[in-house]
Amino acid sequence: MVVYNELDDAAVDRIFRALADATRRDIVRRTLTEEASVSELARDYEMSFAAVQKHVAVLEAADLVAKIPRGRERIVRGNPETIRRAQELLGRFEQLWRGRIDRLDALLAEEPETN
Amino acid sequence: MVVYNELDDAAVDRIFRALADATRRDIVRRTLTEEASVSELARDYEMSFAAVQKHVAVLEAADLVAKIPRGRERIVRGNPETIRRAQELLGRFEQLWRGRIDRLDALLAEEPETN
DNA sequence: GTAATTTGCAACCAAATGGTTGTATATAAT
DNA sequence: ATTATATACAACCATTTGGTTGCAAATTAC
Numbered sequence: 029m030v031v032y033n034e035l036d037d038a039a040v041d042r043i044f045r046a047l048a049d050a051t052r053r054d055i056v057r058r059t060l061t062e063e064a065s066v067s068e069l070a071r072d073y074e075m076s077f078a079a080v081q082k083h084v085a086v087l088e089a090a091d092l093v094a095k096i097p098r099g100r101e102r103i104v105r106g107n108p109e110t111i112r113r114a115q116e117l118l119g120r121f122e123q124l125w126r127g128r129i130d131r132l133d134a135l136l137a138e139e140p141e142t143n
Numbered sequence: 144m145v146v147y148n149e150l151d152d153a154a155v156d157r158i159f160r161a162l163a164d165a166t167r168r169d170i171v172r173r174t175l176t177e178e179a180s181v182s183e184l185a186r187d188y189e190m191s192f193a194a195v196q197k198h199v200a201v202l203e204a205a206d207l208v209a210k211i212p213r214g215r216e217r218i219v220r221g222n223p224e225t226i227r228r229a230q231e232l233l234g235r236f237e238q239l240w241r242g243r244i245d246r247l248d249a250l251l252a253e254e255p256e257t258n
Numbered sequence: 259g260t261a262a263t264t265t266g267c268a269a270c271c272a273a274a275t276g277g278t279t280g281t282a283t284a285t286a287a288t
Numbered sequence: 289a290t291t292a293t294a295t296a297c298a299a300c301c302a303t304t305t306g307g308t309t310g311c312a313a314a315t316t317a318c
Contacts, residue, residue, distance in 0.1 A: 040165070040168070045305095048156050048159035048163060049156065050156065053155070056236060060236060061239050062243065067265080075308090076307075077265085078307085099314095114233055115237065118230040121171060122223055122230065124172055124175045125223040128175065193278075193280095193295095193297085194278075196295075197276070197277080215286065215293065215295070260317100262315100264315075264316095267313105268310090272306095273306085274305070276301105278302105279300085280297100280298085281296100281298085282296080282298100284293100284294085285292100286293075287291080288289100
């Protein structure tokens with residue numbers, strides 16, 4: 029099973045950019061736990077419907093949510109897979125750091141006299 | 144031991160915003176594996192020194208790197224702790240989703256006849 | 259059929275972002 | 289002491305962002 033996780037720079041940009049806003053993070057949280065239409069979401073924020081609609085669009089472009097048509101509504105559903113990928117990316121950063129520490133440790137173990 | 148991980152919305156905004164740029168992500172990667180001065184970093188990107196300096200400032204404001212004075216240089220060092228916190232945040236999102244699935248499963252197990 | 263709800267989208271605006279160049283200051287090298 | 293290097297920072301500019309209002313279209317309710 030090939031789980032291809034190739035996210036190009038632009039896609040990663042969109043994901044982190046989308047997460048860099050408290051309203052959008054809240055929408056992701058909400059729609060991960062329960063689906064909601066755009067207007068249901070909009071009711072809970074102190075901004076216009078159109079503003080919330082734009083936030084949802086930003087999240088959708090980043091594939092952090094999907095919008096599913098149901099009658100005249102669009103049901104917004106959080107996408108855990110993209111969250112997982114973002115987490116994975118950060119995990120690789122941490123791995124890099126761990127690699128450096130391991131190399132430093134190895135160096136100290138090999139050549140203690142050079143200290 | 145209290146490991147306080149209280150990041151307010153603005154701090155989280157800064158972290159994800161800072162990560163939403165390929166050059167900045169590259170700087171974080173590099174400085175997690177090996178320290179580098181601002182000018183050493185600047186040499187490797189196709190933009191002015193001042194532009195790279197600004198990117199480093201954005202990362203510093205998000206606490207993704209620290210700048211340590213050494214002579215006339217400023218050594219940039221990636222901060223794995225902030226990366227870990229961001230990862231943790233995303234982990235909580237995933238946890239929310241998992242919680243929903245668990246609840247749905249429980250519901251199905253409890254009342255199979257309502258299906 | 260008419261009215262109400264939900265969404266999409268365009269036009270507009272202020273503020274933030276990501277780049278530039280130029281100048282000043284501190285440190286290091288000669 | 290002078291020169292070169294590294295950084296900081298201001299001013300400027302174009303583009304993007306995050307909000308607004310207004311209008312059109314699709315669906316649902318009466």
